[in-house]
Amino acid sequence: MSASSDNSKSLFGYVAEFSTASDLYHAAEKVHEAGFRRWDVHTPYPVHGMDHAMGLGKSWLSAGVLVGGTTGFLFALFLQFFTQVSLYPTVVQGKPTNLFTMPAFFPVTFELTILFSGFTILFGLLAIIALPRWNHPLFNSKLFEKATDDGFLMVIEARDPKFKKEKTLDFLEEIGAGKIEEVAH
Amino acid sequence: MAGTSTADTKVHPSEAEGVAREPLVLNDRPMSWITDRICGIVENRQPFIWWALFVPAAMLFGLLMGTLVYLVSTGVGVWGNNQPVAWGWAIVNFVFWIGIGHAGTLISAILFLTRQKWRTSVNRAAEAMTLIAVMCAGIYPGFHVGRFWMVWFLAPVPNANAIWQNFKSPLLWDVFAVSTYFLISVIFWYIGLIPDLATLRDRATKKIPKFLYGFFSLGWRSGNRQWRHYEMAYLLLAALSTPLVLSVHSVVSFDFATSVVPGWHTTIFPPYFVAGAIFGGFAMVLTLMLPVRKLYGLEDLFTHKHIDNMSKIILLTGTIVGYAYIMELFISFYGANKFETDAFHLRILSGPYTWAYYCMFFCNVIAPQIFWFQWARHNLWVVFIVANFVNFGMWFERFVIIPTTLARDFLPGQWGYYSPSITEKLMFAGTFGMFFMLFLLFIRFLPVIAMSEVKGVLPQNDPHFPDWKKLREKRRQAES
Numbered sequence: 001m002s003a004s005s006d007n008s009k010s011l012f013g014y015v016a017e018f019s020t021a022s023d024l025y026h027a028a029e030k031v032h033e034a035g036f037r038r039w040d041v042h043t044p045y046p047v048h049g050m051d052h053a054m055g056l057g058k059s060w061l062s063a064g065v066l067v068g069g070t071t072g073f074l075f076a077l078f079l080q081f082f083t084q085v086s087l088y089p090t091v092v093q094g095k096p097t098n099l100f101t102m103p104a105f106f107p108v109t110f111e112l113t114i115l116f117s118g119f120t121i122l123f124g125l126l127a128i129i130a131l132p133r134w135n136h137p138l139f140n141s142k143l144f145e146k147a148t149d150d151g152f153l154m155v156i157e158a159r160d161p162k163f164k165k166e167k168t169l170d171f172l173e174e175i176g177a178g179k180i181e182e183v184a185h
Numbered sequence: 186m187a188g189t190s191t192a193d194t195k196v197h198p199s200e201a202e203g204v205a206r207e208p209l210v211l212n213d214r215p216m217s218w219i220t221d222r223i224c225g226i227v228e229n230r231q232p233f234i235w236w237a238l239f240v241p242a243a244m245l246f247g248l249l250m251g252t253l254v255y256l257v258s259t260g261v262g263v264w265g266n267n268q269p270v271a272w273g274w275a276i277v278n279f280v281f282w283i284g285i286g287h288a289g290t291l292i293s294a295i296l297f298l299t300r301q302k303w304r305t306s307v308n309r310a311a312e313a314m315t316l317i318a319v320m321c322a323g324i325y326p327g328f329h330v331g332r333f334w335m336v337w338f339l340a341p342v343p344n345a346n347a348i349w350q351n352f353k354s355p356l357l358w359d360v361f362a363v364s365t366y367f368l369i370s371v372i373f374w375y376i377g378l379i380p381d382l383a384t385l386r387d388r389a390t391k392k393i394p395k396f397l398y399g400f401f402s403l404g405w406r407s408g409n410r411q412w413r414h415y416e417m418a419y420l421l422l423a424a425l426s427t428p429l430v431l432s433v434h435s436v437v438s439f440d441f442a443t444s445v446v447p448g449w450h451t452t453i454f455p456p457y458f459v460a461g462a463i464f465g466g467f468a469m470v471l472t473l474m475l476p477v478r479k480l481y482g483l484e485d486l487f488t489h490k491h492i493d494n495m496s497k498i499i500l501l502t503g504t505i506v507g508y509a510y511i512m513e514l515f516i517s518f519y520g521a522n523k524f525e526t527d528a529f530h531l532r533i534l535s536g537p538y539t540w541a542y543y544c545m546f547f548c549n550v551i552a553p554q555i556f557w558f559q560w561a562r563h564n565l566w567v568v569f570i571v572a573n574f575v576n577f578g579m580w581f582e583r584f585v586i587i588p589t590t591l592a593r594d595f596l597p598g599q600w601g602y603y604s605p606s607i608t609e610k611l612m613f614a615g616t617f618g619m620f621f622m623l624f625l626l627f628i629r630f631l632p633v634i635a636m637s638e639v640k641g642v643l644p645q646n647d648p649h650f651p652d653w654k655k656l657r658e659k660r661r662q663a664e665s
Contacts, residue, residue: 025649047409048641049648087349092351101353107355121425131405147406149217150215150220
């Protein structure tokens with residue numbers, strides 16, 4: 001690491017292109033086996049099974065959404081019971097103003113549960129994937145523009161502890177990369 | 186070298202013996218073709234016909250704004266509804282537009298959960314249609330409350346009167362259902378748009394489009410470490426939207442069903458409304474997408490298979506709606522409730538609006554039956570005409586439900602006849618203008634087909650069956 005530290009300051013990493021989804025999938029398995037940590041594959045669509053190839057587990061966004069949904073559920077119950085039963089009870093439509101008003105509260109409770117979950121999904125997703133981030137070294141790469149069109153790209157970052165300027169380049173060629181581009185910071 | 190080890194023995198499920206399916210994208214189009222074709226719609230100049238539709242639509246939208254200014258400055262008395270028909274076209278049109286939206290959510294959420302891959306070519310446009318239809322719908326109850334500037338009273342915020350909203354009322358449930366539906370649809374649509382906005386960002390050459398697409402794509406890098414959370418978010422939204430879409434039109438139907446008005450007070454209303462909404466929504470999707478497909482050369486992406494599937498859904502839901510119409514009549518007869526029987530007697534035999542009932546019945550139940558025949562589902566003119574019959578018929582369904590029932594109250598002294606005023610007619614035309622104007626703007630500025638999703642269903646993009654194409658050609662040769 002120390003030998004290449006001067007270079008890795010300006011070098012962000014390598015962008016390597018593969019020709020098919022299948023090649024990229026198998027290359028990802030090899031990069032994962034080799035023990036890299038700071039790397040990713042960039043594809044125009046989510047490749048089926050790629051999480052497994054990269055050794056990634058299930059996304060934990062769902063756990064956050066459970067919390068958000070529960071908050072919505074409890075908030076809706078609080079809102080309705082507090083305003084209808086304790087703060088300003090009104091007897092309309094022959095409906096009681098006590099615990100037995102519950103059935104009339106179901107629709108709004110349901111909707112607010114969904115609403116809170118939906119917002120948790122949006123903001124939770126953005127927080128987990130660290131977006132918005134409009135500026136990123138990868139956007140300096142010409143090859144990287146293919147990631148949103150038809151490219152199957154792999155990026156290994158220079159800050160990965162296993163990254164060696166020459167060796168990693170050879171490794172990428174060995175696992176079947178076609179075009180390889182250096183990306184500067 | 187990689188990936189050939191097991192591929193020779195494996196066959197892609199869609200190509201398995203005896204079940205070979207029509208491909209979702211015709212002519213083996215590569216990914217770059219899809220990007221070019223769909224981004225091209227946004228990047229190139231619009232065809233003349235786009236302007237020919239946009240200008241009148243924008244003028245009608247201007248008419249809508251003018252009508253609303255007239256309405257607010259004069260008062261809701263300019264509408265034709267009064268006692269006994271207090272819910273005139275305003276609520277008819279509200280339910281009509283809300284119903285239209287349902288197909289978008291059905292396609293994006295329910296068909297996602299049931300792994301219907303053909304949805305990928307339709308879902309973006311259908312979701313856009315949902316949002317626009319809900320906006321059109323929202324105008325009506327907003328102004329129907331009488332004093333538009335008091336609409337905020339619907340929100341549960343403390344106010345000077347210290348009175349809270351009546352959460353026991355279906356009308357307030359409706360406020361929550363529709364606003365939740367709108368917001369969740371916006372989130373679903375926007376999350377789906379992010380990767381495609383990034384594609385437009387990477388292709389943009391001019392400064393302003395690059396800035397705007399870049400801004401709204403939030404710096405999306407399409408890495409798998411992003412995709413995996415993205416896919417989970419999409420799955421969760423689909424799972425939440427599915428019960429949500431069923432709940433929205435159920436809650437709209439509660440506005441009627443929880444009342445004690447004969448003809449409205451029926452338990453069949455929620456499923457009947459939901460089926461009808463999906464039915465009408467699919468018809469509107471076809472009405473919009475058939476011309477778009479032709480105009481922008483999307484025949485390879487939006488194929489006969491899609492049209493065929495959607496026609497079948499129209500047939501199915503139309504038949505469910507027909508069942509509901511007949512079941513309503515049967516229950517009113519079998520229930521032997523004098524008022525119910527009279528309400529339906531007036532609806533189908535002797536009332537002032539029987540013409541509307543038969544109009545509705547023909548458009549919604551009889552017309553779609555032609556889709557039993559494959560030639561009808563494959564003839565685009567037939568599909569387009571039947572879809573428009575359905576659009577027309579679903580509007581009439583809401584008309585039949587509302588004025589027919591209200592015009593004949595319990596006492597003959599309270600009977601009346603409702604016909605819309607010119608303001609209502611202009612307003613309805615205006616919301617059509619708004620609908621088409623916004624949809625045309627959507628086509629102009631945003632990718633009309635979800636590129637990232639279509640790319641994911643291409644057979645050559647499946648990492649597990651890399652030799653898919655070769656195998657298919659080999660088998661086709663062997664077969665012939």
